[in-house]
């Protein structure tokens with residue numbers, strides 16, 4: 730069953746520059762799609778468009794249907810209902826999602842209260858459970874901390890817990906490991922992988938790094954200069970890229986062999 734369908738999505742600035750050009754793709758429930766391409770290829774804007782969060786001055790034409798809701802041109806109240814319930818996002822920089830002046834526990838309590846109607850002790854328990862689920866040791870301490878008092882990796886886990894709080898059908902992860910230390914990147918990828926698998930959640934995983942995408946996604950769309958140049962099963966793309974740009978990505982994907990554990994990728 731289709732969860733997300735983009736048809737002819739085109740994103741333009743007010744001065745008429747086309748940033749994403751006639752993009753079409755579909756995602757089934759529970760499916761994991763990588764959106765891959767170099768910086769500026771339009772991946773993040775596509776992800777933001779799905780959430781109805783395009784920056785001012787960028788307009789969308791075409792269609793984005795998410796769990797039966799047309800996102801292009803939808804009113805803000807409709808988008809607000811959709812966010813969290815149908816789709817949630819984890820950004821590269823967790824501070825984008827976190828309020829620097831609010832303790833982590835309070836921030837996480839908000840979506841849990843809204844979605845599950847919890848109050849008081851039950852809400853406190855749910856906050857600690859959500860922090861434990863993203864494998865944060867010392868959930869009590871983390872809940873009491875302000876974002877600047879915890880590490881980048883811990884902040885990203887709190888942001889992930891917030892994104893998962895409303896049990897969305899789709900998790901959009903936009904370079905969620907890029908800003909983290911290499912040592913915690915793999916842990917974060919494993920965590921996302923496990924949590925979405927347990928919940929049978931669909932994923933759109935945005936990254937410039939093919940090696941990272943292979944760990945999470947079943948299928949990938951390769952974007953270049955706002956257009957999809959190639960699409961297919963991740964392993965097919967890696968083994969026999971058709972487009973010269975995909976070939977270049979495969980060639981430059983660091984640690985690809987070990988990430989895939991394929992031996993000779995040819």
Ligand SMILES: Nc1ncnc2c1ncn2[C@@H]1O[C@H](COP(=O)(O)OP(=O)(O)OP(=O)(O)O)[C@@H](O)[C@H]1O
Pocket residue numbers: 742748766767768769770771772773774775784785786787937
């Ligand atoms: N608010 C904006 N106004 C005008 N142009 C923008 C805006 N945001 C992004 N762009 C442009 O749109 C194009 C696509 O940007 P986008 O952020 O989607 O790329 P990306 O593939 O996600 O790259 P990165 O990995 O660097 O984020 C780029 O040329 C960018 O400069």
